[in-house]
Amino acid sequence: MRKNLGTEEAIKRWDRFADTYSALHTEQGDIHKKVLLNPALLSLMGTVKNKNVLDAGCGEGYLSRMLAKSEAHVTAVDYSPRMIEIAKERTPNDLPIHYREGNCENLHFLEDNSFDLIVSNMVIQDLADYEKAFQDMYRLLADGGCFIFSILHPCFVTPDSGWEKTNDGKKLHWNVDQYFYEDAYEQRLGDQEKMLFFHRTLTSYINTIIKTGFHLEGIIEPKPSKEMLKLYPSFEEDLRCPDFIVFKLRKPLRIQDQ
Numbered sequence: 421m422r423k424n425l426g427t428e429e430a431i432k433r434w435d436r437f438a439d440t441y442s443a444l445h446t447e448q449g450d451i452h453k454k455v456l457l458n459p460a461l462l463s464l465m466g467t468v469k470n471k472n473v474l475d476a477g478c479g480e481g482y483l484s485r486m487l488a489k490s491e492a493h494v495t496a497v498d499y500s501p502r503m504i505e506i507a508k509e510r511t512p513n514d515l516p517i518h519y520r521e522g523n524c525e526n527l528h529f530l531e532d533n534s535f536d537l538i539v540s541n542m543v544i545q546d547l548a549d550y551e552k553a554f555q556d557m558y559r560l561l562a563d564g565g566c567f568i569f570s571i572l573h574p575c576f577v578t579p580d581s582g583w584e585k586t587n588d589g590k591k592l593h594w595n596v597d598q599y600f601y602e603d604a605y606e607q608r609l610g611d612q613e614k615m616l617f618f619h620r621t622l623t624s625y626i627n628t629i630i631k632t633g634f635h636l637e638g639i640i641e642p643k644p645s646k647e648m649l650k651l652y653p654s655f656e657e658d659l660r661c662p663d664f665i666v667f668k669l670r671k672p673l674r675i676q677d678q
């Protein structure tokens with residue numbers, strides 16, 4: 421299972437997959453974002469008007485555009501040159517978003533304490549060194565600022581997980597294995613590309629959050645709403661077991677600011 425593969429390889433694969441991935445995205449993202457992740461992220465963010473926001477790992481940029489339309493001042497970073505190219509193509513001239521190519525593990529070209537909010541939607545599981553990324557997010561946030569990120573749920577989406585099915589394809593239950601494995605693993609997305617993800621336990625995530633200095637302010641394990649279920653009944657299975665988890669962290673105010 422151990423792949424000895426790192427961020428550079430993960431990003432090469434994202435770059436090759438960028439066009440196929442982006443083709444599945446509308447201005448609300450893909451179907452999982454529309455039904456599950458956007459409602460969770462937006463409810464945790466609250467109002468973003470006039471806030472300095474960093475979209476860390478922006479992909480083709482749908483979330484950056486949503487935030488800019490709500491009058492946030494958005495900087496958007498992705499390590500894949502092709503993703504940044506597509507994001508720029510999809511962004512109308514009157515929507516001012518600063519797109520930058522960069523690795524979320526080391527965003528040295530961005531200033532300390534310069535963001536009120538950092539969002540990172542489905543990116544942290546792509547990083548070999550997520551601890552370094554958390555430290556950089558902490559550095560970039562103003563005191564009192566928030567870091568909100570979503571990932572594949574580490575308790576259920578493990579290197580060896582999936583539905584147990586009957587011969588005629590009925591889903592019996594979701595199997596989980598290799599939960600304590602912490603390293604790279606490959607998972608096929610679409611027909612062509614095997615993407616590289618990094619699994620860590622929930623304990624590792626929470627201990628890293630605490631060690632970095634963040635306060636954990638909220639968690640959502642997204643479920644489809646009744647309205648979304650009417651539109652997309654296949655999401656009924658997400659009421660059995662969550663695919664994602666979303667964290668809201670806060671950089672504490674310094675004592676003299678309180």
Ligand SMILES: C[S@@+](CC[C@H](N)C(=O)[O-])C[C@H]1O[C@@H](n2cnc3c(N)ncnc32)[C@H](O)[C@@H]1O
Pocket residue numbers: 427430431434435449476477478479480481482483497498499500503522523524525540541542543546547
């Ligand atoms: C699952 S996509 C999510 C994209 C976007 N956040 C969204 O919700 O549509 C993961 C993105 O993270 C980017 N990425 C992966 N590793 C990265 C890194 N180390 N630094 C910056 N971006 C990275 C990939 O290029 C890809 O665009």
